Amino acid sequence: MKLAQKMKRLGTETAFEVLARAKELERKGKEIIHLEIGEPDFDTPKNITEAGIKALRDGYTHYGPSAGLPEVREVIAKYISDTRKIKVDPDEVVVTPGAKPIMFFLIISLVDEGDEVIYPNPGFPIYESVIDFIGGKSVPIQLREENDFRLDVNELKQLVTPRTKLIIINSPQNPTGGILTYEDLKGIAEIATKNDIYVLSDEVYSRILYEGEHHSITAFSGMKDRTIILEGLSKTYAMTGWRIGYGVMNKTLAPHIARLMTNCNSCTASFTQRALIEALTGPQDDPKKMVAEFKKRRDVVVKGLNEIPKFSCLTPKGAFYVFPNIKKTGWESKKLADAILNEAGVAVLSGTSFGKFGEGFLRLSYANSIENINKGLDRIRKFVEKI
Numbered sequence: 001m002k003l004a005q006k007m008k009r010l011g012t013e014t015a016f017e018v019l020a021r022a023k024e025l026e027r028k029g030k031e032i033i034h035l036e037i038g039e040p041d042f043d044t045p046k047n048i049t050e051a052g053i054k055a056l057r058d059g060y061t062h063y064g065p066s067a068g069l070p071e072v073r074e075v076i077a078k079y080i081s082d083t084r085k086i087k088v089d090p091d092e093v094v095v096t097p098g099a100k101p102i103m104f105f106l107i108i109s110l111v112d113e114g115d116e117v118i119y120p121n122p123g124f125p126i127y128e129s130v131i132d133f134i135g136g137k138s139v140p141i142q143l144r145e146e147n148d149f150r151l152d153v154n155e156l157k158q159l160v161t162p163r164t165k166l167i168i169i170n171s172p173q174n175p176t177g178g179i180l181t182y183e184d185l186k187g188i189a190e191i192a193t194k195n196d197i198y199v200l201s202d203e204v205y206s207r208i209l210y211e212g213e214h215h216s217i218t219a220f221s222g223m224k225d226r227t228i229i230l231e232g233l234s235k236t237y238a239m240t241g242w243r244i245g246y247g248v249m250n251k252t253l254a255p256h257i258a259r260l261m262t263n264c265n266s267c268t269a270s271f272t273q274r275a276l277i278e279a280l281t282g283p284q285d286d287p288k289k290m291v292a293e294f295k296k297r298r299d300v301v302v303k304g305l306n307e308i309p310k311f312s313c314l315t316p317k318g319a320f321y322v323f324p325n326i327k328k329t330g331w332e333s334k335k336l337a338d339a340i341l342n343e344a345g346v347a348v349l350s351g352t353s354f355g356k357f358g359e360g361f362l363r364l365s366y367a368n369s370i371e372n373i374n375k376g377l378d379r380i381r382k383f384v385e386k387i
């Protein structure tokens with residue numbers, strides 16, 4: 001195969017690879033505890049599923065506008081206006097199949113070859129992958145455990161150059177569960193406005209927060225027009241397979257992102273979009289229950305990890321991941337993650353799946369039952385006690 005050169009620069013999400021390896025082991029009869037994949041194990045709330053079924057019956061089975069159905073863009077605009085304390089119009093919203101395409105489309109539409117993009121590392125691997133793929137320069141900012149995995153605003157200042165086009169932030173964060181404080185966001189906003197830099201604010205975990213309230217950088221003076229919010233329903237409403245997400249951006253940019261949608265997907269599935277209306281405007285008891293359950297699991301997993309010799313783990317404030325430090329084991333992260341899968345039967349990810357600064361850490365997703373989490377922790381502990 002004579003693939004295009006740029007395919008060498010396209011990365012991936014290791015979670016899907018580890019899932020495939022774990023499934024292969026299961027096919028061979030091995031029982032695996034899954035703590036690798038980042039998706040809620042709950043069913044989609046029934047009222048949302050019913051709305052989707054009704055939409056199918058009502059004939060929402062055809063193409064729609066590339067930017068999204070007008071009534072859906074309206075609901076999203078109101079939801080973001082209410083939750084982010086900013087004024088958003090429907091024509092500032094583009095609906096996409098999952099939130100991920102917003103990452104791809106936004107980086108393609110803003111970044112020229114050689115433009116620099118600062119992104120969190122460890123961080124969601126697709127940021128670095130897409131920046132490199134399109135010929136941009138990916139500039140990692142290290143998230144340090146001693147700083148609760150928040151980025152250091154002074155360090156960010158030093159990474160900015162005249163070629164910096166975009167800063168990517170993600171709070172609550174995958175893979176560390178860390179959050180950016182109000183003060184952090186204020187500092188980032190000052191840097192962005194002073195240096196005329198755009199911000200991609202990945203807020204897909206905004207509702208999976210265990211203390212305090214979610215702050216969006218868009219609320220700071222001068223930020224609404226230079227920020228693109230990336231949001232979706234996958235995590236909050238356990239809707240990963242429905243593929244529904246959206247971006248909120250200024251009116252000038254939105255038609256370009258919609259044009260990329262026309263080139264790529266034509267539109268997001270119409271019945272899925274109709275289900276979004278029920279999700280955002282219907283009862284919110286189910287997502288609240290899910291967060292309460294995640295919080296219980298978080299406490300179990302953090303306690304259990306801290307009881308494993310040579311492991312230590314911070315208590316994350318959001319999302320459903322933990323990022324334990326395994327440096328004292330003396331093992332490389334990837335080797336330890338592989339051994340834990342093959343020998344202990346627990347699928348976890350190496351911290352390096354989230355970039356080079358993830359060395360010395362593992363990532364576990366606690367989107368699994370407390371029973372399975374305890375079983376997994378027990379197996380990891382027994383394995384680590386032997387090494």
Ligand SMILES: Cc1ncc(COP(=O)(O)O)c(C=O)c1O
Nearest residue numbers: 038098099100124174232234245
């Ligand atoms: C930080 C982050 N952003 C975006 C996404 C994409 O979510 P989706 O495309 O399912 O909406 C994920 C999914 O794992 C994520 O962890």
